[in-house]
Amino acid sequence: MRKQLANETSLHYLDSKKRKAMLDQEKKQEIITGFRRHDGDTGSATVQVALLTRRIQQLTDHLRQNQKDHSSRRGLLQMVSRRRKLLDYLNRTEPVSYRDLIGRLSLRK
Incomplete structure (x- = not known):
């Protein structure tokens, strides 16, 4: 019984991870x-800056909750x-x- 419950819990966890990954992929495609x-343009500087901005916002939210996560802070x-380098180039x-x-991204100059 315990093993079955553990398997169901892990399956639910995997399903939620898959759903999150699908949402992230949809959001990325939308950006x-x-x-x-x-x-067919997926790598121009404007697209890269927009994607980086989204990832930076997500990581900033993560670091607000996990202040001691120094490896994420470095990332x-x-x-x-x-x-910044891409924006300077642009x-x-x-x-x-x-x-x-x-x-459009509401960034400072």
């Missing part, structure tokens, strides 16, 4: 379609740095697109 420049700092090459992206 890509919202910021892409043309059909957050790396993501912020990568986003500002150098396409200033109009940069200003539009900053406005």
Whole structure:
């Protein structure tokens, strides 16, 4: 009986993880379609910045609850740095697109 209950609990946990992964994938696809420049565009700087912004927001929420998670904090700092570099590149090459992206994502300059 205990073993069966444990299996059901772990199956429920796996189902919730699968559902969360599916939601994350749907959200990612939604972001890509919202910021892409043309059909099939998944890697332009604007798409990368938008995806990084979403991941940074999620990680920031995680760190508010888990203040001692230093490895996640390091990952957050790396993501912020990568986003900053992409934004600098975008500002150098396409200033109009940069200003539009900053406005759409509500980021500071």
